Amino acid sequence: MKSQFEVYLRLKPSNNQSQNSMQYQLYHNKRLQVLLPRNVKLGMINNNRDNLEFNFTHVFDQKSSQDQVFSKVTVPVINSFLDGYNATIFAYGQTGSGKTYTMSGAETWQLRGVIPRTLSYIFDEIDKRTKFQYKIYISFMEIYNENAYDLLEKRHLEIPLEQWNKIALYEDDQDNIHLRDLSIHSCNNEQEGIDLLMMGNFIRQVSSTPMNQSSSRSHCIFTVTLEGCDTTTETYFVSKLHLVDLAGSERISKSQVEGNLLNEAKYINLSLTYLEQVIIALNERMKGANRQHIPYRNSLMTTLLKDSLGGNCKTVMIATISSENDNLEETFSTLRFSQRVGQLENEIRRNEKVDLEAVVKRLEQEKLVLIRELEQYQRSGTVNSNNKKPQTQQQILPQQNGMPLNKKQIQEKVELYLNEQVTQLDVQSYDDAQMCFEAMKDLYNIRMKEYVTELTFISEKLQKYDEILTRKKEQSSFLEQKENSSPENEIYKRNEFQQINSKQKPNQ
Numbered sequence: 001m002k003s004q005f006e007v008y009l010r011l012k013p014s015n016n017q018s019q020n021s022m023q024y025q026l027y028h029n030k031r032l033q034v035l036l037p038r039n040v041k042l043g044m045i046n047n048n049r050d051n052l053e054f055n056f057t058h059v060f061d062q063k064s065s066q067d068q069v070f071s072k073v074t075v076p077v078i079n080s081f082l083d084g085y086n087a088t089i090f091a092y093g094q095t096g097s098g099k100t101y102t103m104s105g106a107e108t109w110q111l112r113g114v115i116p117r118t119l120s121y122i123f124d125e126i127d128k129r130t131k132f133q134y135k136i137y138i139s140f141m142e143i144y145n146e147n148a149y150d151l152l153e154k155r156h157l158e159i160p161l162e163q164w165n166k167i168a169l170y171e172d173d174q175d176n177i178h179l180r181d182l183s184i185h186s187c188n189n190e191q192e193g194i195d196l197l198m199m200g201n202f203i204r205q206v207s208s209t210p211m212n213q214s215s216s217r218s219h220c221i222f223t224v225t226l227e228g229c230d231t232t233t234e235t236y237f238v239s240k241l242h243l244v245d246l247a248g249s250e251r252i253s254k255s256q257v258e259g260n261l262l263n264e265a266k267y268i269n270l271s272l273t274y275l276e277q278v279i280i281a282l283n284e285r286m287k288g289a290n291r292q293h294i295p296y297r298n299s300l301m302t303t304l305l306k307d308s309l310g311g312n313c314k315t316v317m318i319a320t321i322s323s324e325n326d327n328l329e330e331t332f333s334t335l336r337f338s339q340r341v342g343q344l345e346n347e348i349r350r351n352e353k354v355d356l357e358a359v360v361k362r363l364e365q366e367k368l369v370l371i372r373e374l375e376q377y378q379r380s381g382t383v384n385s386n387n388k389k390p391q392t393q394q395q396i397l398p399q400q401n402g403m404p405l406n407k408k409q410i411q412e413k414v415e416l417y418l419n420e421q422v423t424q425l426d427v428q429s430y431d432d433a434q435m436c437f438e439a440m441k442d443l444y445n446i447r448m449k450e451y452v453t454e455l456t457f458i459s460e461k462l463q464k465y466d467e468i469l470t471r472k473k474e475q476s477s478f479l480e481q482k483e484n485s486s487p488e489n490e491i492y493k494r495n496e497f498q499q500i501n502s503k504q505k506p507n508q
């Protein structure tokens with residue numbers, strides 16, 4: 001299924017109400033027209049024009065609340081994630097434009113952002129989806145100076161960044177990316193999720209260099225992994241939701257930094273440039289150019305987000321811009337980038353697997369229950385079923401208000417009696433008794449027919465699944481190995497990785 005990238009724009013409220021504010025018009029909350037100030041010389045802008053226009057899935061103006069952003073952008077994405085589709089929401093924009101405010105939120109609970117709201121929504125939805133069983137796992141990582149680090153490793157609170165374990169990436173022969181040394185945490189409720197988010201943010205702050213305290217110089221990826229099971233079909237699915245807060249997108253010339261900070265800025269610039277290159281390459285390929293190679297491997301971030309940017313993933317971008325003319329150059333850079341992203345589409349599919357053994361087991365049990373019920377029904381004409389408890393102890397008379405009942409009404413009363421929902425049938429005449437017996441005979445025949453039909457259906461289904469299962473078991477080990485290395489199965493290898501991690505830790 002094709003899934004067009006969705007691109008949202010969020011304008012940060014202006015700090016000052018002076019003439020320095022960016023002048024713009026918003027049409028239907030989808031089209032932003034930015035008026036170009038005459039006195040501002042911007043090399044990148046064609047001076048013949050007095051405005052530039054940009055289109056979005058939706059534009060959130062300066063008055064938009066956190067809740068509005070969450071409902072519009074995130075809710076549909078999480079619903080599809082809970083159905084078994086991979087998804088990524090990433091915030092992109094210059095430093096201070098509101099990426100962290102949008103993704104994580106501000107100090108108060110009311111101003112919480114996309115990530116904490118997502119956790120609440122996921123657990124609320126899980127409670128409602130009663131025919132599914134879900135398990136949720138969380139990991140949280142940071143990419144800083146082209147190295148990836150685990151933000152949920154408690155040891156990182158005690159040691160400086162230089163001594164942190166770097167997350168190792170490796171690709172299997174199917175080009176799937178796997179991660180080593182990234183902890184994955186089981187999460188049973190919203191509070192546990194929030195605690196993990198807070199711990200990660202805390203570790204990130206503690207590790208930060210002086211400049212980081214006011215501005216985040218790293219990319220952050222908060223990942224929710226879901227293992228789901230549709231209990232009615234025994235279909236298992238695994239999906240991933242990446243919530244990404246990218247580092248500020250401003251150019252080095254603007255940030256005017258030196259030394260270590262210049263190094264950081266270079267890495268950020270480089271990784272965002274590589275991100276841009278990936279987007280351009282994907283755009284060209286979409287427009288029919290012969291682009292086999294997409295340069296994902298140029299940076300850690302694009303390697304990690306490979307699936308989000310041209311694979312099996314529903315991808316959403318939130319572009320954040322400030323509303324001051326001072327930042328116009330960066331604002332235009334963000335707006336232009338977002339237009340390119342908005343043209344992309346991914347091919348998405350549900351990451352599902354049927355547990356054939358579980359299906360066969362269930363069908364065998366159903367068949368056994370049906371055979372037992374059928375035997376009992378043949379013997380006594382009634383079936384003991386927990387669902388059919390007597391609702392009332394009152395007598396049901398074949399007569400109502402002294403008037404004789406018709407055949408259908410008698411059948412209904414007899415059915416209640418046979419289902420043990422009433423204890424007696426009060427028969428007052430020979431004709432009534434005759435009609436009751438007739439009704440019993442009819443109902444018995446109908447019920448028998450239903451049983452036979454259902455048994456035949458279950459037996460056929462059982463036979464079919466049995467055949468598939470046998471075929472599957474007979475498949476060569478080569479094919480099984482291939483299946484096991486698919487990205488959907490990454491989570492199942494978690495324990496293996498954790499064992500490797502725990503073996504490595506004492507030596508570090």
Ligand SMILES: Nc1ncnc2c1ncn2[C@@H]1O[C@H](COP(=O)(O)OP(=O)(O)OP(=O)(O)O)[C@@H](O)[C@H]1O
Nearest residue numbers: 012094095096097098099100101106215216247248
């Ligand atoms: N929409 C908004 N409404 C109110 N305040 C906002 C909004 N967006 C951002 N802010 C405030 O602006 C400041 C900078 O925002 P934020 O830290 O989210 O920027 P950022 O894009 O994440 O920057 P960096 O790239 O440095 O991490 C914060 O104090 C934040 O609370």
